[in-house]
């Protein structure tokens with residue numbers, strides 16, 4: 001009888017442990033108690049598995065860029081920006097490497113492990129766990145698939161690895177219009193020109209004449225090519241790894257939903273459609289579904305004109 005009770009107690013404790021670490025409900029309780037008692041939790045990346053994938057989590061502001069990012073080093077910059085969130089002790093253990101050094105390290109890891117996903121995982125979680133996950137899931141596996149092979153204690157580092165990939169893709173993006181085109185309204189909170197009140201302007205407005213070719217900032221898949229009364233004729237490109245770009249107020253669209261586009265490919269002709277006060281392109285960069293200032297990921301920024309036209 002006593003032995004039965006002990007076994008029941010053990011089973012009960014085991015299921016509590018399982019619920020605490022491996023269910024969304026447990027993750028919510030862990031986040032709540034972490035907030036309450038002020039300690040760090042890995043629950044957020046775990047929660048993300050059930051929602052928007054690994055590319056969730058809180059995004060720290062990217063460090064300012066001293067010079068344009070060479071395309072071959074974009075992933076190194078992503079890892080550098082993600083590692084900037086580690087506390088000092090962890091950063092020392094991680095190595096105070098420059099973006100260029102991290103890029104070289106990642107290239108070597110990618111060659112030996114077969115993918116950038118596994119390379120970034122190796123950089124943040126160690127080569128042995130990354131190799132184990134790669135062997136289980138194959139070299140074509142996504143970070144999310146690889147992450148499933150690692151125990152919960154890696155969740156924080158997996159979160160950083162996902163940010164490194166996402167930020168690396170953001171640093172690799174081009175620009176939808178010639179660099180000489182001026183910004184007529186920057187990203188940020190402003191008084192709305194048409195609706196009144198203070199609102200977040202979730203992209204940048206680029207002042208261009210009607211019919212200017214708008215080009216894809218990076219390769220990707222067209223998730224949306226349609227029109228609505230607010231944004232006008234809009235293209236949404238999904239670049240993978242949690243990165244999307246959005247192009248609003250066009251005159252006409254040159255791509256269809258589901259189509260693959262190359263970087264630099266014309267996707268629309270700019271216009272004045274939707275709720276807009278003059279011809280311009282509204283260009284928006286979303287990371288993990290949240291709009292961010294696209295200029296933060298560019299060193300050579302277009303000039304900001306006197307603020308007038310806007311959406």
Ligand SMILES: [Zn+2]
Pocket residue numbers: 185201203204205281282283310311
């Ligand atoms: Zn705008």
